[in-house]
Amino acid sequence: MNEKKKISRRTLLGGAAATAAIAVQHAFGKWVQRPAVISQPADPTKVQGPPPGALGTRSPFEQLRKTTSETSSRTPLQSLYGAITPSDLHFERHHGGVPAIDPEKHELLIHGMVDKPMVFTLRDLKRFPSFSRICFLECSGNFRGNRPTLTPQDICGLTSQSEWTGVLLSTLLRETGLRPKASWFLAEGGDAAVMTRSIPLKKGLEDGLIAYAQNGEALRPQHGYPFRLFLPGWEGNTSVKWLRRLELSDQPFMTREETSKYTEGIKDGKIRQFSFDMDARSIITFPAYPQVVEKGWIEIRGLAWSGRGKIIQVEISTDAGKSWYTARLQEPVLDKAHTAFRYLWYWNGENTEIMSRVTDETGYLQPTMRQLVEARGSSMGGYHLNPITAWVIKKDGTVLFRPEERK
């Protein structure tokens, strides 16, 4: 075929000229007889397409959607690639719906145990030194596991990842000053629920961000426009959206969200309160229900993350947990960030079960549901459940979630 270079492009694409049919192999499929060159231009090449527009659009063949309930919407993890979540597919969890906020009428008040109470408009916040980081955000109630026909979106679609930009809270607190006893602050949102959480000041000073942008653009209303608190690696509800007030204090405020909610049962009738960190977790997003696979090479793909730092390893089992192999991690592996993992596997067509488990830089290894039950007791609630997810692969190629008893 090396004489091809002597054929002009016009001849090559002109249609009638190409007569020799040669064997062309489909990558995954049977051999087919096919012309060596594309002798008939496909339809799109015959039609001048529309010019560039002010905003791009999705292909009608790729209609992505979140699943929704009255208070939340879930990211379709099984339909996404890489580590960034498109902003319109970022999960949502609201306590009073999405408020409509005019940024000119919205301010952040910082008061309480500060030297100098101050208010900041969006315009003010943008004038301070800014900071960006790529980071996941996950709801502490991010688990479902009650039936085999669950997708990754159903099981843990309350996690998403963005590049967040804003001003570090520590920068603002240098302006207000801090009284010596200040050790907690209340974060209050401007939504109909007036969402409030108490946050240890230490976390706020460490890496708390007042975020006003997400994936390059202004925050969207669903994610806290005009600005929100963002606490990397902590349960999502603490990253209070539509932030309007921070009150410094020397103790937590014991709001509804940390007394009646967002605590979880552990052993002996006790509960855990202020359980902020999101534990390390991973999930295989391919293959997963409702996908169907074929015998042969399969790249097992998924996401792993930890609220406590970088992940250092993801292991894959393709024999129901008997043996484990190390997956490849997509660089760059970032702190408190969804990290894509991949593992090439030859499926022999027999019934089996595949699963992933992650280890983070603190040495924490993702537990099984059985280990979670053992540690927390049968009264454990629905928060901070990060068990290993197992997918059953059946001979016919169907993939099903494997539910586990939580008693």
Added chain:
Amino acid sequence: MNEKKKISRRTLLGGAAATAAIAVQHAFGKWVQRPAVISQPADPTKVQGPPPGALGTRSPFEQLRKTTSETSSRTPLQSLYGAITPSDLHFERHHGGVPAIDPEKHELLIHGMVDKPMVFTLRDLKRFPSFSRICFLECSGNFRGNRPTLTPQDICGLTSQSEWTGVLLSTLLRETGLRPKASWFLAEGGDAAVMTRSIPLKKGLEDGLIAYAQNGEALRPQHGYPFRLFLPGWEGNTSVKWLRRLELSDQPFMTREETSKYTEGIKDGKIRQFSFDMDARSIITFPAYPQVVEKGWIEIRGLAWSGRGKIIQVEISTDAGKSWYTARLQEPVLDKAHTAFRYLWYWNGENTEIMSRVTDETGYLQPTMRQLVEARGSSMGGYHLNPITAWVIKKDGTVLFRPEERK
């Protein structure tokens, strides 16, 4: 104010209770008298907001748009934050408009100097080992400089950044095999222009990607759906969209796009051909026309990138190029990626000129327009122009682009 913790939240937010007005300082503005607590809930807190939807939306206060011409659209760099470009704001440059492609009817043929010609469907491509990277993409014609009222979008809005996911070209070429003499390949698109470029095989094997996803989701029609070639750091037109054919050869194909176009004049009546690498460039996106600034602290912000690797330094001058200071770079600094830079500057309110210049890891320093003219001669064309961009700041706070003679 430390007795605040003893006041119940209900009292605090209840309205009439709060009477004491204390001095609260606006971050950038005059002192105002303001209640110490938010005594009247703002409107949004009185109204239950709409529930989560299947797709998020932008705030009506943040209507971002590309500027468009018949063949291109430009990213509003001055309105964005961080390093990721939202996919619907990614610049476009088409040669035959945007084709409407059914992914079931689109295939990639690899033939020519290969052992085994093969065709790949989108489904096939997704079965191979995948790879993701965050990378800029820039049009080689990305420069305008003819008048003072140009925004960063006008000057160089033909560059954008995404997380790209696909299969490495080297992976596919291991399947087809390569004949010993193969050293170039033709990449052909399925648009109305049947866009073609000749690419050295070395580049394809090094880091060429057949990309099918962008910023987490399937490619959009404007960016090559169902898949495109992506050549990191090379001029955008070589990353052929709607890719349908790769033909391996032992020499370039000398298509229209590399003979009559995409070459640039240098000295003595000569032209440069196959000038693939995008040279290092930076631009200050704030402050920039049409923004207006106030005397005082200003965080100068912008983007820097190089098609030849990582950037190692961005320097800022606030005195028309007499002295230069090092800007902060936003981590992680990635290979061939837009990198956000920031430099805190106190503007004394006098007329001045600010500019940025980048150095990449090859030691290349971004040139001035004068240096470009000296190197290439007065007949140089409109491609690969990456001069230092200077913004004039006037006493009244207005910011204007400073055009430079290209003769």
